[in-house]
Amino acid sequence: MPSNWNALFIAWAVSLIIVIGGGLFFEFTHDPASHQAEPEQPRQEVAENTTPQQQPAPADAGTADNEDDDHTASGDEDTPAADMPLNQPTAEPEQQSHQQDPETGLSTPAQSAPASAPQIAISGTLRVEADPALLEQSNQGPLPKIADDGRKPFNVYAAPAPRNDTKHRIAIVVTDMGMMARNTRRAIAELPSEVTFAFSPYASNLMEWGEEARRTGHEVLLMIPMEPQNYPQNDPGPLSLLASYSTRENVNLLKSSLGRLTGYVGIINHMGSRFTAAADSLRPVLDELQRRGLMMVDSRASQYSRAVNMSRAIGLPSAYNNRYVDDNLAPDAINAELAELEQYAQTVGSAVGVAHNYPVTINAINRWAAGLxxxxxxxxxxxAVADRQPAPR
Incomplete structure (x- = not known):
């Protein structure tokens, strides 16, 4: 009997040693941080990191006279540069010389950067913060207005006149800014400061995006959603101006968009093939823009648009799109559209192109602008091209 007790005691002691020793070993070797679940990425960033195979390719559209509904269906996607390997993500300059604000998604100047890191050129010629004298406080946000001394947002927020006034002028407007953070950051960081950025009223952090764009020398436009021919099958969103609405309804919707951003020189219509051709609906909107000291850029969603001719009749500064640059995302096709812009500018003196902030488009514009x-x-x-183009036909 004693021998049995001894055997049980020895077995119990060995088990106790194994349990205590295993616990101590786990305590000294376990790293809790390595087993914590990673936080879920925000929905927007997940969309940005989607591989090209998961994203539908943007539909090819025709010329600038065609309905621009196709120019929005794919505008919120990150499209890979065609000349880069698909399995190698594009490096962003902000990672080298800027830090990202985790709350807003915007890049801010880093405290220190390597001497070899590329720096964003700061123009120092544009007012970054909005001028309080040019703002009307309202329940729809800070609306642009003409200052008591007569200054207009169109003039105050404009870049200085071009140094060389003898060459043919070409303006490029990049639209859908603010909708995809990565594409927006890249466009701001890489495109020449002369490129104009058009921000969507549906984007978040609009005020911060606008200030960052102006800080790097870019003029800013605000996109105003307007009714297309096939509405409501193709819906520009809840802020859309509709031909069926009353003047009061459309002006209130216009103000709802205008109050979401400050520091812009004017607006550009988003879609709008039906609305821009409806003179009775369009006229009060143009009157409101003129009263607030802005300019009108017609994206030419339709060849029947009345926007430019009506703007000129009331003294509202205006310009209009001559070519959609990246309906076809093949680099050769983009280059061909840019070449068409040159031919048009050479003929009449000034031309305007409208593009998206796709990486392939950014690369093509940079290469094209280098030898312009x-x-x-x-x-x-x-x-710089306001009222310089011939009347659209």
Whole structure:
């Protein structure tokens, strides 16, 4: 009997040693941080990191006279640069010289950067913060207005006139800014400061995006959603101006968009093939823009648009799109559209192109702009071509 007790005691002691020793070993070797679940990415960032195979390709559209409904269906996607390997993500300059604000998604200057890191060129020529004298406080947000001394947002927020006034002028407007953070950051960081940015009223952090764009020398436009021909099958969203609405309803919707951003020189219509051709609906909107000291850029969603001719009749500064640059995302097709812009500018003196902030488009515009002056042209912000184009036909 004692021998049995001894055996049980020895077995119990060995088990106790194994349990205590295993616990101590786990305590000294376990790293809790390595087993914590990673926080779920925000929905927007997940969309940005979607591989090209998961994203539908943007539909090819025709010329600038066609309905621009196709110009929005894919505008919120990150499209890979065609000349880069698909399994190698594009490096963003902000990662080298800027830090990202985790709350807003915007890049801010880093405290220190390597001497070899590329720096964003700061123009120092545009007012970054909105001028309080040019703002009307309202329940729809800070609305642009003409200052008591007569200054207009169109003039105050415009970039200086081009240094070379003898070359043919070409303006590029990049739309859908603010909808995809990565594409927006890349466009701001990489595109020449003469390129104009058009921000969507549906984007978040609009005020911060606008200030960052102006800080790097870019003029800013605000996109105003307007009714297309096939509405409501193709719906520009809850802020859309509709031909069936009353003047009061459309002006209130216009103000709802205008109050979401400050520091812009004017607006550009988003879709709008039906609305811009409806003179009775369009006229009060143009009157409101003129009263607030802005400019009108017609994206030419329709060849029947009345926007420019009506703007000129009331003294509202205006410009209009001559070519959609990236309906076809093949680099050769984008280059061909940019070449068409040059031919048009050479013929009439000034031209405007509208593009998206796709990486392939950014690359193509940068390559094209690098040799532009040598070919007798100059890249200019949108205000530099206001009222310089012949009346649209």
């Amino acid at each position: 002056e040598a070919r007798g042209f100059i890249l200019v912000p949108i205000t």
